[in-house]
Amino acid sequence: MLSVVVFLPLAVGLVLLVLPRPRDGTVAWTWVAAAALDLALVIGLWVYHPSASGSRGTVTGPLAYEERVLWIPSVGASYHVGVDGFSLPLMAMTAVLFLACAVYSLRRRGGRVRAHAVLFLFLQTVSLGLFSALDLLLFFVFFDLSIVGMYFVIAGWGHGNPARSALQFFLYTFLGSLALLLGFIGLYVASDPRTFDMVELAGQTPLEGRGPAGGLVLLAIGVGLAVKTPTVPFHTWLPPAHTDAPAVGSVILAGVLLKMGTYGFVRIAMPILPGAWSDHAMVLVVVGVASVLYGALVALAQTDFKRMVAYTSVNHMGYIILGLGAAGLATGAQSGAAALAITGGITQMVSHGLLTGALFLLAGVLHDRADTYDMGSYGGLAARAPRFAALAAVAFFGSLGLPGLSGFIAEFQIFAGSLGPVPVATALALLGILVTAALFLRALRRLFLGGPGPCTDRVGDLSARESAAIAPLLALAVLIGLLPHFLLGRVEPAARALAALVTG
Amino acid sequence: MESVDPLTLLPELILALAAVGALLFGSWTPRRRQGRVRLCVTAALLAALAATLVAAATGTGSDSGGHTVDTATHAVRVVVLVGVLATVLLAADTFAAHPRESEFHVLLLLAALGTMALAGASDLLVLAAAYLLASIPLYALVGFAKDSPGTEAALKFYLLGALSGILLLTGATLLLGAGGTTGYAGLADALPGAPRALVAAGVIAVLAGLLFKAGGVPVHFWVPDVAEGAPAPVAAFVTTVPKIGALAALYRWGDQVLAGAAPDWALPAALLAAASMTLGNLGAFLQTDARRLLGYSTVSQVGYLLMAVAAVGGRADLVQPGLLFYLGAYTAANLGAFAVVCALRARTLEDHAGLFRDHPWLALSLVVCLLGLVGTPPTAVFVGKLALFTAALEADLGWLMVLAAVNTVASLFYYLRWILPLFRASGEPPEERERSEPPGRWSTGVAVTAAAASLGMGIAAGPVLGLL
Numbered sequence: 016m017l018s019v020v021v022f023l024p025l026a027v028g029l030v031l032l033v034l035p036r037p038r039d040g041t042v043a044w045t046w047v048a049a050a051a052l053d054l055a056l057v058i059g060l061w062v063y064h065p066s067a068s069g070s071r072g073t074v075t076g077p078l079a080y081e082e083r084v085l086w087i088p089s090v091g092a093s094y095h096v097g098v099d100g101f102s103l104p105l106m107a108m109t110a111v112l113f114l115a116c117a118v119y120s121l122r123r124r125g126g127r128v129r130a131h132a133v134l135f136l137f138l139q140t141v142s143l144g145l146f147s148a149l150d151l152l153l154f155f156v157f158f159d160l161s162i163v164g165m166y167f168v169i170a171g172w173g174h175g176n177p178a179r180s181a182l183q184f185f186l187y188t189f190l191g192s193l194a195l196l197l198g199f200i201g202l203y204v205a206s207d208p209r210t211f212d213m214v215e216l217a218g219q220t221p222l223e224g225r226g227p228a229g230g231l232v233l234l235a236i237g238v239g240l241a242v243k244t245p246t247v248p249f250h251t252w253l254p255p256a257h258t259d260a261p262a263v264g265s266v267i268l269a270g271v272l273l274k275m276g277t278y279g280f281v282r283i284a285m286p287i288l289p290g291a292w293s294d295h296a297m298v299l300v301v302v303g304v305a306s307v308l309y310g311a312l313v314a315l316a317q318t319d320f321k322r323m324v325a326y327t328s329v330n331h332m333g334y335i336i337l338g339l340g341a342a343g344l345a346t347g348a349q350s351g352a353a354a355l356a357i358t359g360g361i362t363q364m365v366s367h368g369l370l371t372g373a374l375f376l377l378a379g380v381l382h383d384r385a386d387t388y389d390m391g392s393y394g395g396l397a398a399r400a401p402r403f404a405a406l407a408a409v410a411f412f413g414s415l416g417l418p419g420l421s422g423f424i425a426e427f428q429i430f431a432g433s434l435g436p437v438p439v440a441t442a443l444a445l446l447g448i449l450v451t452a453a454l455f456l457r458a459l460r461r462l463f464l465g466g467p468g469p470c471t472d473r474v475g476d477l478s479a480r481e482s483a484a485i486a487p488l489l490a491l492a493v494l495i496g497l498l499p500h501f502l503l504g505r506v507e508p509a510a511r512a513l514a515a516l517v518t519g
Numbered sequence: 520m521e522s523v524d525p526l527t528l529l530p531e532l533i534l535a536l537a538a539v540g541a542l543l544f545g546s547w548t549p550r551r552r553q554g555r556v557r558l559c560v561t562a563a564l565l566a567a568l569a570a571t572l573v574a575a576a577t578g579t580g581s582d583s584g585g586h587t588v589d590t591a592t593h594a595v596r597v598v599v600l601v602g603v604l605a606t607v608l609l610a611a612d613t614f615a616a617h618p619r620e621s622e623f624h625v626l627l628l629l630a631a632l633g634t635m636a637l638a639g640a641s642d643l644l645v646l647a648a649a650y651l652l653a654s655i656p657l658y659a660l661v662g663f664a665k666d667s668p669g670t671e672a673a674l675k676f677y678l679l680g681a682l683s684g685i686l687l688l689t690g691a692t693l694l695l696g697a698g699g700t701t702g703y704a705g706l707a708d709a710l711p712g713a714p715r716a717l718v719a720a721g722v723i724a725v726l727a728g729l730l731f732k733a734g735g736v737p738v739h740f741w742v743p744d745v746a747e748g749a750p751a752p753v754a755a756f757v758t759t760v761p762k763i764g765a766l767a768a769l770y771r772w773g774d775q776v777l778a779g780a781a782p783d784w785a786l787p788a789a790l791l792a793a794a795s796m797t798l799g800n801l802g803a804f805l806q807t808d809a810r811r812l813l814g815y816s817t818v819s820q821v822g823y824l825l826m827a828v829a830a831v832g833g834r835a836d837l838v839q840p841g842l843l844f845y846l847g848a849y850t851a852a853n854l855g856a857f858a859v860v861c862a863l864r865a866r867t868l869e870d871h872a873g874l875f876r877d878h879p880w881l882a883l884s885l886v887v888c889l890l891g892l893v894g895t896p897p898t899a900v901f902v903g904k905l906a907l908f909t910a911a912l913e914a915d916l917g918w919l920m921v922l923a924a925v926n927t928v929a930s931l932f933y934y935l936r937w938i939l940p941l942f943r944a945s946g947e948p949p950e951e952r953e954r955s956e957p958p959g960r961w962s963t964g965v966a967v968t969a970a971a972a973s974l975g976m977g978i979a980a981g982p983v984l985g986l987l
Contacts, residue, residue: 087902087981089840090909152905156896163895166935171942178939182932189931193924200905200920204912 017080020056021143028136039128046132050117054110091210092152100509105146108368112270113139116263119484138164142271151199151211168264180259187252191242198235217286229291244276247306250329257325262379270368277335289516296343304440306333311450321378321388331367335360341433345518353514356432361506366421373410373488385470390461394468400476404463409489411455421495527581527588530567537563538628545621553620560624564604571596585642594843595638595767602760603631610752612959626656634764643691643701661749672748676741687728693721703775732765735821736794746814755857758817778831788829789919796822796926803933826907830914840987841906848899855888855969862962872940882941884970889934891973899976
């Protein structure tokens, strides 16, 4: 069942590829149908997920829909997938974002519609596969393929200087992925019996108490994931990649691909190296706070709308790293706080995916109309494009953490969970919220209020297609903000199990 | 030396007979109808492949003291035969109706025979004979077109090859003097007690010969010139197939003789591996000629493969299957990339601009093969690299593993320089593009098949590794 969910998009993509000269409309609607069907299947997984029963299948919490087929027996690698409270919300968010991209791309012009659709269907399989992988090698396969797929999206459909940005993106993140691979090989060599299976490794915790080896492996895995996340100082590939990527490419890059880094921390680094994680958690806290403050301050200085959103991603990912690091520093008595911080981190991943997805689609709307992201060229858009302005305002306020929207739920939990273990760092990170609020309010004023800029009269309001792509993302953000329990109820059991591990 | 059951050498015998047969048959066939020879050669290759598969499936093996037939030999035979088959098909576009077509096939078969013998050799004299058989036909093949780049490449190849051959024979003589025998088993017993300087000189000289065949640093200078100057199918063959035999021979030599006899063997081998992968990459960085780039990339691939030779002291159950799997994966990816070059008759990277729009399947095959050479999952080279990285770490060569990973990232840069233009609109006006020749049919087929094989071997890595 889970494999069907993962590979359905790829199968549809292959069918599209062998069809003899399909019409553009057929391709676009097939893509929408495939993404919608996959979302329906993920919702099915969600509804029938047995986590409510609370059977503790493994050390990292209950797993559902497990499938395991030996892949390369001689190195103990298998095709092992399964779903728990961490992966399910991310899979759901992935399916939602890909559907939004499919809807947004319904009226694509300029040829190569089929290649575009097939590439995104491929990326959807890769992303869903990564979030359900329970084997290090399988995880790595999907991790690398996501880089390859996104490279072609940027290089093939980007604007500005896409070849250069795509190359920089590929080289930078590929370097990260090889650091990750070295870390995985280190774990494999230390395990006994030899295996790449995450569940077995989490049971063995092979590098516990083995001195510097655990730290080195954590360093390799941490660098690999930090490049992907990205955190300061590994974030320099992100702004050019986003600026030159097409709108839907940015949505997937920021919404889904960045989460692969933070998800890797939760899924691999923390359960398999809990001791090393606790020992070196202070480094992560510092990196997290640095990302929060640096990302916010640099975003404040941007005049390019898309670049600004890209830097706020660095800021938002910083909160997650802060929360996960704080969970590692929590003492046994603070395990409740650690669980809260981890839950907040997962919620932030989902919330950031939805809100940033919406923001990048809105940026794409602007670029489609007037060919520029420069905020100074616009002004007074609220009068000309009221629906655009309303949706953008919701996304802005959600992103800066206004109560009632998903960002608040996520950040509140992270801060509440981190305050006990790392009070000073948390206080510093709170300043990040202040800066983000300032920059979003300023962007709001520049774009929507005041007198019209040189490009204002080229911007018409959202079409039905664009609204249909963007509005559901924001509706979900509001839903999580008002009724978070449907999400938190899935995440919390797994977060408690993980918190017990790293604080133990 | 015990008597050898000729049946265990059936694939080699078929190749030898086919070479002689093709020569005779070609001489009696009109020059314009030499396509028949190609058919016969293909049939002989398929027969040899079938014989190998039967022998491997029934577990037939032998060890005559001079030539060993074991899993490694079987695997090398399969890869070499498939590689030659692919070359014959590639050449069908280039050399069809060429007046000397049957000579081409004869030389190809003899070189393949030498390569297979190289992999099975377990005696220095057999090794030297196999080395010559695998080298001399190639000198002629490289200069086959009788044009000036080909002649230059052939001369360079020949001079370096002759020097390495002399070194190999000198090494064999020195080791005979030191150990009193040329058989691997006897040398492994005798060398630890022999004078160290003599052994070291002999080992280095033998190594130089084999490294030349493999195209590894420091005797790699012929590789880019041959890749650029030889006719494209020959370049595909020379940069791919002989390496298979040479690396299998290097592994056997390291595993059976040196691992026990020379305790400090791992470090020089690791240094050679490191030098090959690094210098090969540095050479490839700024190339604008596609074939020259591939030539340098094969030098760096040899570096990764040499990691297996350096890690012979580690876990044997992973090193040898890993090496053999990597050899197969490398053959598929490299031949696939060369097949695209053959199909398009393009020279520079820029000539490939707009390929995705004109010939999407060729472009996709090239992307799969080049990313396969990088080692992107799920292509087969990824599994090979994974096995060798793990083997290196287990043999306490962590630094070599890190260096190989860094080199892998560096190599991505030049492969992407080739991939990127594929998706760009080409600079030429459309009329001019339509006038250019259509891509070769056979080469296109080989490219697509090789790309599919590269992916298929990666996904089915478990069963394949289980056989090795």
